[in-house]
Amino acid sequence: xxxxxxxxxxxxxxxxxxxxxxxxxxxxxxxxxxxxxxxxxxxxxxxxxxxxxxxxxxxxxxxxxxxxxxxxxxxxxxxxxxxxxxxxxxxxxxxxxxxxxxxxxxxxxxxxxxxxxxxxxxxxxxxxxxxxxxxxxxxxxxxxxxxxxxxxxxxxxxxxxxxxxxxxxxxxxxxxxxxxxxxxxxxxxxxxxxxxxxxxxxxxxxxxxxxxxxxxxxxxxxxxxxxxxxxxxxxxxxxxxxxxxxxxxxxxxxxxxxxxxxxxxxxxxxxxxxxxxxxxxxxxxxxxxxxxxxxxxxxxxxxxxxxxxxxxxxxxxxxxxxxxxxxxxxxxxxxxxxxxxxxxxxxxxxxxxxxxxxxxxxxxxxxxxxxxxxxxxxxxxxxxxxxxxxxxxxxxx
Numbered sequence: 602x603x604x605x606x607x608x609x610x611x612x613x614x615x616x617x618x619x620x621x622x623x624x625x626x627x628x629x630x631x632x633x634x635x636x637x638x639x640x641x642x643x644x645x646x647x648x649x650x651x652x653x654x655x656x657x658x659x660x661x662x663x664x665x666x667x668x669x670x671x672x673x674x675x676x677x678x679x680x681x682x683x684x685x686x687x688x689x690x691x692x693x694x695x696x697x698x699x700x701x702x703x704x705x706x707x708x709x710x711x712x713x714x715x716x717x718x719x720x721x722x723x724x725x726x727x728x729x730x731x732x733x734x735x736x737x738x739x740x741x742x743x744x745x746x747x748x749x750x751x752x753x754x755x756x757x758x759x760x761x762x763x764x765x766x767x768x769x770x771x772x773x774x775x776x777x778x779x780x781x782x783x784x785x786x787x788x789x790x791x792x793x794x795x796x797x798x799x800x801x802x803x804x805x806x807x808x809x810x811x812x813x814x815x816x817x818x819x820x821x822x823x824x825x826x827x828x829x830x831x832x833x834x835x836x837x838x839x840x841x842x843x844x845x846x847x848x849x850x851x852x853x854x855x856x857x858x859x860x861x862x863x864x865x866x867x868x869x870x871x872x873x874x875x876x877x878x879x880x881x882x883x884x885x886x887x888x889x890x891x892x893x894x895x896x897x898x899x900x901x902x903x904x905x906x907x908x909x910x911x912x913x914x915x916x917x918x919x920x921x922x923x924x925x926x927x928x929x930x931x932x933x934x935x936x937x938x939x940x941x942x943x944x945x946x947x948x949x950x951x952x953x954x955x956x957x958x959x960x961x962x963x964x965x966x967x968x969x970x971x972x973x974x975x976x977x978x979x980x981x982x983x984x985x986x987x988x989x990x991x992x993x994x995x996x997x998x
Contacts, residue, residue, distance in 0.1 A: 602623050602626075604675075605623065605626070605672060605675055606619050606623065608671070608675045609622055612671060614671075621664060621668070622664070622667075622668040622672075623668075625664065625665040625668035625669060626668055626669060629646070629668075632649050636648075641720075646670075649665075649669075650662055650665070650666055653665060684713060684716045684717070687712070687716070687758075687762055688709050688712055691708065691709065691712060691757070691758055691761065692705055692709060694761045694762065695708065695757075699838065699839065699840055701838070701839040702839050708753075708754040708757060711750065711751045712755065712758045715730075718733055719732075725759075725763060727759070727765065727767050730752070730756075730759070730767060730770060730771075730774070731770060731774060733751075733755070734748065734752060734755075737751060738776075745776035746776075749776055752775055753771070756771045781941070782979065782982060783945075783949035783979065783980070783983065784941040784942045784943070784946045784949065785949045785954075786938070786942065786946055788954075791810065791950065794806065794929075794932055794938075797928075797932045797935075798929075798932070801860075801901055801920060801924070801925075802924060802925045802929075804857065804860055804901070805819050805820070805920070805925050806925065806944075806947060807850070807853055807856075808850070808853065809948055809951075810947040810948070810950055810951050811848075811850035811852070811853060811951070812834050812847045812848055812849065812850060812951070812968075813847060813848075813951035813952060813955070813965075813968050813969050814834075814836070814847070814948060815948060816922055816926075816944055816945070817922070818836050819901070820901055820919045820920055821837070821899075821919055822834065822900040822901065823837075823897055823898060823900060824895055824896055824897070824898050824899075824900060825897070827857070829854060831849075833848065833849050834848070834849045837882065838882075840882050841881065841882030845968075847969075848968060857900075860900075861900070864898070864899075864900070864902060865895075867902060868902075871906070871917060872893065874915060876914045876915055877893075877906055877914075877916075877917065878893050878914060878915070878917065879892055879893070879899060879902075879917045880892075880916050880917070880918055880919075881897060898917075899917065899918075899919045899920070901920035902917055902919060902920060903919060903920055903921060925944065926944055929943075929944050930943075948969070949980070949983075951969075952965055952969060952977065952980040953980050953983045955968070956984040962974060962978065965977055
């Protein structure tokens, strides 16, 4: 309890009262243990105060309550620091493995929820994973995909941070989700959608469909990722390295060039602010002044600057995905388009329409960035068979 004593001194508790404060905390802990009460529950402290009032004077009850409250506040702070230290260790491991920022944030949130729910500060058991997963499924009713996401995060945490192998438990706990074929749009539906959008939302939607991009890939395009001459788009990973190339729709050249002129004005305004810069990819080795270079500027930048983590720089983030998702959702409702459709249906439609136009499955796989061709094969079930009539090579002789 030496650290607690130091904390009490920092809170200006008199030295002559320190022993009493420590004694009250021990007394309260024994009281809760004997009665099976939750030490951290405010109701337990209320019950303790009530019982104490029958045997001790008022000033002692006040002192006991203050001692327990200060201890709980201090311990929660200590626990929070330990939790965040473990999460930081996991973040470092994820970055070393070149996992995306999105995965990092997702795993960190699940581990934080697990540690808060679990309440332990050490000696975590494999069974604790099962208890937590049962809780979020039974009490919170999470979906199968969310359940599997939590399992993946905790499995990674146990293996790489706690260095404990959960064995077969993740496979046993994994929920079997129903596999639905992707929903796609017809050309007529795409026309309706594009007519209802404008500005940045329209450009992003057209790029998602025209180049087969994921929404996150589209938002994170930078100026150097557009090659008008070769008619290709470069898609980068979380570290800034090019992971694939895809087609750049010529029909968008004129609109995008006009858009880039407007973005250039925003870039020039940022150049006039000494500490304004664009956010670079995670773990990117920064050369002097590189964060202010045009090549790294977002194709779809946010309209505002935000304060950086160092509290000194001003960071230009990319366009926030909420705007398009909100507009897209409203269009689908108002036009009564297929109710299972969503923003990702633009990418799905690209794949199916490419197959219908006669492009082979491997080409579509490469453009979409699928590691396994089986993922791409799903779209062949949606493509209209026979639209492209095959010709015999003999006809060319």
